[in-house]
Amino acid sequence: MAQQGINKGDVLLRLAGPSFIVGAILLVVFNILHPRPDDPSVAAQMVQKIAENRGGFWEVVNLLLAVGIWAFMIGAAGVYRSISAGSGAVFARLGFYGIIVGTALWSALFALMGFGLPLVVEEMQNATGTTAATLGVVASSLVGMTTGLFSMTIIVYWLAFIFLGAGMALSRVYPKLLGWVGVVLGVATVGAVGLPQAFAGPSDVVTNLLFPILATISTAWGLAIGIWLVRKAW
Numbered sequence: 001m002a003q004q005g006i007n008k009g010d011v012l013l014r015l016a017g018p019s020f021i022v023g024a025i026l027l028v029v030f031n032i033l034h035p036r037p038d039d040p041s042v043a044a045q046m047v048q049k050i051a052e053n054r055g056g057f058w059e060v061v062n063l064l065l066a067v068g069i070w071a072f073m074i075g076a077a078g079v080y081r082s083i084s085a086g087s088g089a090v091f092a093r094l095g096f097y098g099i100i101v102g103t104a105l106w107s108a109l110f111a112l113m114g115f116g117l118p119l120v121v122e123e124m125q126n127a128t129g130t131t132a133a134t135l136g137v138v139a140s141s142l143v144g145m146t147t148g149l150f151s152m153t154i155i156v157y158w159l160a161f162i163f164l165g166a167g168m169a170l171s172r173v174y175p176k177l178l179g180w181v182g183v184v185l186g187v188a189t190v191g192a193v194g195l196p197q198a199f200a201g202p203s204d205v206v207t208n209l210l211f212p213i214l215a216t217i218s219t220a221w222g223l224a225i226g227i228w229l230v231r232k233a234w
Contacts, residue, residue: 005173006082006232013233016078020226023071024219030064031215040147040202043140047121050139054118062114069106072222073099076164078229083171092167098160105153113146151198154211155190161218162186178228181221189214 006013035053037045050058080096083089120142124135165182168174193211197203 006229008233010081010233012081013078013229016075016081017226017229017231017233019071019078020075020222020229023068023075024223024226026064026068026071027219028216030061030068031212034061034065036208039204040207041204043143044136046143047117047124047136047139050118050121051125054121058118059114062110066107066110066114069103069110073103075222075226075229076160078233079164079168079174079225082173083167086171088167088169088171088173090167091163091170095160095162095164095167098156098163102153102157102160105149105156109146109149109153112142112149117142117146147202148198150202151194155194155198158186158189158194158218160186161189161221174225175228178221178224185214185218185221189218 035049035058037049039045076096076099080092083092117139120135120139124132124139127135161182163186165179165184165186167179168182169176169179171179189211193206193214196206197211200206
């Protein structure tokens, strides 16, 4: 078992800090650049956004958002590695496992949204008559699938934040305030965004307002952890 605490020179911990920082930058920048429909509950608007931006920009934005999520997973691995004793270690482990599952869900979502859907939209644009209409229905159905996947991803990923934050707060390694912020963010995002969207579908308030605000604060939390780790591990 790894020694409890932040050990200068530990390769994983030296990777974890910059990974959080790089991931936070990618997530903030490319979330801002990501095209969004005015009404997220209307699948046709999402299909139109994809049609307008596919062929490079759309795909790159989704790929770099995925890279940001992968970077956060590396950062979470460092947090988990540094907490190896007491009740904090149990929660940190559960949080890291949750981050792994959440990262897999994010990857599936970005693969479908960023690469699968644009191919269907391209075929729809090149088709005519009933074929085009059928492909339009397929594209709208896939958008509905991404909505369900997005809701589940939010629930899993921010539940992981609750456990990881609790592990940090209960350990003697990290500032307790930093850990409890993660817990509060997790509870708020699951309760205010994940569950309402899962049961009621996307909406302008939940999807386009509450989620961006909470996601930005969560990204800032990851950035703060990254800066703290860099100062301690390098």
